[in-house]
Amino acid sequence: MTAKVTAFAPAKINLTLHVTGQRTDCYHLLDSLVAFADIGDEIEARAAPQLSLTVSGPMSEGVPSDSRNLMLKAAKLFDPSGTAALSLTKHLPAASGIGGGSSDAAATLRALAELWDLPLSQTEDVLPLGADLPVCLYPAPQRMSGIGEKLERLPALPPCDILLVNPGIEVATSSIFKALTSRDNAPMPDVLPNWHSAKDLANWLHTQRNDLEPPACGLAPEISEVLTALEATNPLIARMSGSGATCFALFPANSAKTDTALDAIQQAHPNWWVKSGAFFSLVENIPG
Numbered sequence: 001m002t003a004k005v006t007a008f009a010p011a012k013i014n015l016t017l018h019v020t021g022q023r024t025d026c027y028h029l030l031d032s033l034v035a036f037a038d039i040g041d042e043i044e045a046r047a048a049p050q051l052s053l054t055v056s057g058p059m060s061e062g063v064p065s066d067s068r069n070l071m072l073k074a075a076k077l078f079d080p081s082g083t084a085a086l087s088l089t090k091h092l093p094a095a096s097g098i099g100g101g102s103s104d105a106a107a108t109l110r111a112l113a114e115l116w117d118l119p120l121s122q123t124e125d126v127l128p129l130g131a132d133l134p135v136c137l138y139p140a141p142q143r144m145s146g147i148g149e150k151l152e153r154l155p156a157l158p159p160c161d162i163l164l165v166n167p168g169i170e171v172a173t174s175s176i177f178k179a180l181t182s183r184d185n186a187p188m189p190d191v192l193p194n195w196h197s198a199k200d201l202a203n204w205l206h207t208q209r210n211d212l213e214p215p216a217c218g219l220a221p222e223i224s225e226v227l228t229a230l231e232a233t234n235p236l237i238a239r240m241s242g243s244g245a246t247c248f249a250l251f252p253a254n255s256a257k258t259d260t261a262l263d264a265i266q267q268a269h270p271n272w273w274v275k276s277g278a279f280f281s282l283v284e285n286i287p288g
């Protein structure tokens, strides 16, 4: 029997996030190009007689380790009588638009499927844990629609350097959706292009949107400050992810500009969370 399983919970990045409508239950319809970064949390699941969770790591302050934690909710949903000692090493800021809790919960499900020797949950089963859960179940580039439950796997994205910046504020997703002025916006084109380079991808992203960015900047002006700081480093593109406050910038792969940008932002804003990395995919090169 397996005694210990580890899993990586990568940051989710909404490269685009189009809000295309609203259901009668008030949840919004989305059309989003989702990627993952090799920046994330670490999860461990060990065989144990009871279900427990410990939380540590540089970004663990304020993250609940009790039944409010999505990891414990995910474990209970997967097998109500299942037991394991779970641990979370938190590197991602919480409530920051990069799906930290959802990615942790999804990684927990991957780890527990192995520890308990059970088939991994299906995307529709995990939706009650959060709209971002399904896309985080198999971290790889995907087109996400519906309220988050409709997923289309995409081919690998071109290699890019990614910079993630969070100004140290938590943003409540529901407040940002509520502040939207227009809920019926155009989706992405039916057929997504094949991007051949980071520049190609960024040029296309410039023709698309994150519809939550204007209301988020209105409610949290620090987000505009982050975007201005990122734009000043001359990236291929800078945009907010999810409902914020984390923003991303893309640079050509292995570019010295990425390190320069990271240093400049860290020096000017020592209290901001700033990380650089690359795209991450658990499943490489799935045909689109």
Ligand SMILES: C[C@](O)(CO)[C@H](O)COP(=O)(O)OP(=O)(O)OC[C@H]1O[C@@H](n2ccc(N)nc2=O)[C@H](O)[C@@H]1O
Residues within 6 Å of the ligand: 014, 017, 026, 027, 028, 029, 030, 032, 097, 099, 102, 129, 130, 131, 132, 133, 146, 147, 148, 173, 174, 177, 242, 243
């Ligand atoms: C903004 C995104 O991060 C984009 O990937 C997600 O849609 C949000 O995913 P999440 O944080 O897992 O969201 P949930 O925990 O399910 O919902 C939080 C709140 O966001 C709003 N919400 C979320 C998803 C969605 N498609 N429409 C919504 O209106 C609802 O007010 C909901 O009460």
Ligand SMILES: Nc1ncnc2c1ncn2[C@@H]1O[C@H](COP(=O)(O)OP(=O)(O)OP(=O)(O)O)[C@@H](O)[C@H]1O
Residues within 6 Å of the ligand: 062, 063, 064, 068, 069, 070, 071, 088, 093, 094, 095, 096, 097, 098, 099, 100, 101, 102, 104, 105, 132, 171, 173, 242, 243, 244
């Ligand atoms: N494992 C977890 N890590 C971080 N926060 C968690 C976790 N489990 C539950 N939470 C709670 O969930 C709230 C939202 O955190 P989370 O990091 O999932 O938001 P987010 O990154 O904005 O998500 P999304 O991108 O899906 O909108 C936090 O305020 C925190 O109290």
